[in-house]
Amino acid sequence: MPKQTFLNLPEEKRKIIIDAAIEEFAEHGLENASTNRIVASSGISKGSFYQYFEDKQDVFMYLLTMLEREKMEYFKGKHPPSANMDTFQYFRWMIKTGMEFNTSHPLLTQAISRVMFSEGMYYGRNFASVRERTARGLRAMIEQAIARGEVDPSVDVDLAVMIMETWTNAISAYVINEGMKQKDIMKWVRSAKVQERIDKMLYVMEYGLRKTESQFEASV
Amino acid sequence: MPKQTFLNLPEEKRKIIIDAAIEEFAEHGLENASTNRIVASSGISKGSFYQYFEDKQDVFMYLLTMLEREKMEYFKGKHPPSANMDTFQYFRWMIKTGMEFNTSHPLLTQAISRVMFSEGMYYGRNFASVRERTARGLRAMIEQAIARGEVDPSVDVDLAVMIMETWTNAISAYVINEGMKQKDIMKWVRSAKVQERIDKMLYVMEYGLRKTESQFEASV
Amino acid sequence: MPKQTFLNLPEEKRKIIIDAAIEEFAEHGLENASTNRIVASSGISKGSFYQYFEDKQDVFMYLLTMLEREKMEYFKGKHPPSANMDTFQYFRWMIKTGMEFNTSHPLLTQAISRVMFSEGMYYGRNFASVRERTARGLRAMIEQAIARGEVDPSVDVDLAVMIMETWTNAISAYVINEGMKQKDIMKWVRSAKVQERIDKMLYVMEYGLRKTESQFEASV
Amino acid sequence: MPKQTFLNLPEEKRKIIIDAAIEEFAEHGLENASTNRIVASSGISKGSFYQYFEDKQDVFMYLLTMLEREKMEYFKGKHPPSANMDTFQYFRWMIKTGMEFNTSHPLLTQAISRVMFSEGMYYGRNFASVRERTARGLRAMIEQAIARGEVDPSVDVDLAVMIMETWTNAISAYVINEGMKQKDIMKWVRSAKVQERIDKMLYVMEYGLRKTESQFEASV
DNA sequence: GATGAATGAGTATTCATTCAT
């Protein structure tokens, strides 16, 4: 985590540094990111960089917690359209809201997901806590769905979490990769065509999951 | 593609070089792979490396075609347990057979998938043909399933292909990542527990896909 | 142009680096100059070199502007022996003064002229401004000569400039090439023999140019 | 000089090798020419190259003698338009005929002149004999001109030779550099505009040289 | 607390030449 010296910096200066880092990570990943370029494009000195952060990875970890924090606040500001949603409706709302957040921070999302997916194995240990938090959220969701009788109680919760994670990532990758090619990414992600495709992807998952374990057994 | 000089090499020497390359790519991806390390660990000189290959990417492309060729031969040597399988049963058999192949070449699989997934955007053009071949196979499968009445004809074929791809990759990632932690990866992948989990992942996909488009519409 | 870091260096260190570069360019030209050798013989590290300069060419461009600046100052310190010279007398004085400067910086002159003449085609764009300044000076001279009635007004000015350039270069090459073989190059260049030869070379040019265009036409 | 093995080669194969070498030297000079590329583009093996030639320089020396021989034959096939030319008319005819030869072998000319002018200092010793032969020819000419009373007997012969050399080179450089930019170099070099410019350059030299030594003395 | 110069190992790739077959 960044040193106190960084946190003491005026908001504005911090933003300049962070923006430079986001751009660098989005374009080059973590291993290939260049601290030289980051300091050059943010206008701070080499020495300062190492007075603010332990190293490259430290900067990245900061972005990661920043993303988590901002996403949480974004969700707090939004409210599900209805209070009577079942768990899958709620998940769908969450995914879509998440995609809205992603498209409004496309570079940050790109930077984080690029590193987490492609370099994740190497830096995996460092990301463990973040991943675990996400998994816990999904697990709580699926357990709630079971409690509400929306999902067969015999379902394998671990498996369901894994599937939801996979699906979330697949949709996120689709949205960022395709979205970055568009002129107005926000407009694009809100278009009927995109929303429909996300819906369909989620319905496939939903109907697969709703199918009871016992039915699985029967059909093997 | 490698130069003739490489193909002329004695089988054994070629294997040493290829193994060194596989290890390097598995650990560092394509962009960060070091030709220095490859030559050092395979015991050839720098000059020789460039007499065998055009460049780093050339080595990787060779691995890619090698993987394709070997996988094809592996499948040729196997036979589906029954001739009367429906399309999803066949797909399941294919995935499982593919996983067996992957676990018998874990490093190669890791190297290829790491590069294809994470650096795919940058080297995308070069991999296009490989990806297209896979996509064509899946598309043929889904069309067959429709023809046989196993899937509702109104299904969005593009979407279905995307889902099958996502699923195949997710299973492959699960098998390799978890499998690499085991002592005996082959024994592990054949264990009832793993086979069951793969089955369940595929059933989720299958039941999701079997659901007709019209049903999707109805439930939105 | 060199980075600020280079300009901040103590005079003495700068001189060591510049001298090493001059020697390298004089001996190997620009394309074949080795940054490795420059850093080795000037005792700085590779990293420092690139903190001082953009690249090899950057060093050379610095030498070029340095030469221009020093030559200009050298001329400022000298005064034509008489105010009543005609244009050709003035040109002769300039050439000779230039040769004095060249022989007092023989390696620098050699480095620059080697690169400008032999590699000029490749780096031509970068040198364009320097060449143009020279050409403009010569053109002003010839136009003055015409205005004063020293040269026939029908003379082809472009041609005359080209001839004067050729001649200047030829004399410069003669002085440097022959001079480098002498023990005391300054003494040699001031010797009656050399001065006479330069005079004669210039007279050939002068009488050729004084000849009017119409006379050329007549004699074809 | 090439080894006997090269001279034993069938005419056609020799030509292929020579053409590859010419192209390489024209594009890269001597020091930067790559034997690798020469053998690759001429289709011979690395080993053969070194069985034909000592090294890179050896190939170049062969080109040099080849050029001399071919130029001589070219001149033998041509005849001066009139037998009653004075020496300067003859020189003018020679230069122009030489330029015709050059433009009909532009790559060879470019290769040779590029190396002789720009890398000449380093390989100078090796080219000494060629240069000397040229100088002897020019010296004979000027002496003939004196004998015929076309040039003042008190002229400095060394100086005159040097001037003629300079002039020849300047014209040659002009013709090759400008000519290479044209579509049809042969047509261009024979155009009235180019011929006129060459004439004028030579007249300047001629009138400069015709001027007697005594006149020079008088005007100093 | 801020600076920015210094560093040497690192990168991918090309080179001319040798020599065993």
Next chain:
DNA sequence: GATGAATGAATACTCATTCAT
């Protein structure tokens, strides 16, 4: 006589990090 694989030093340039001021 022909081959072509092998080589290791060479190339320009970038890197993350340290540390004295």
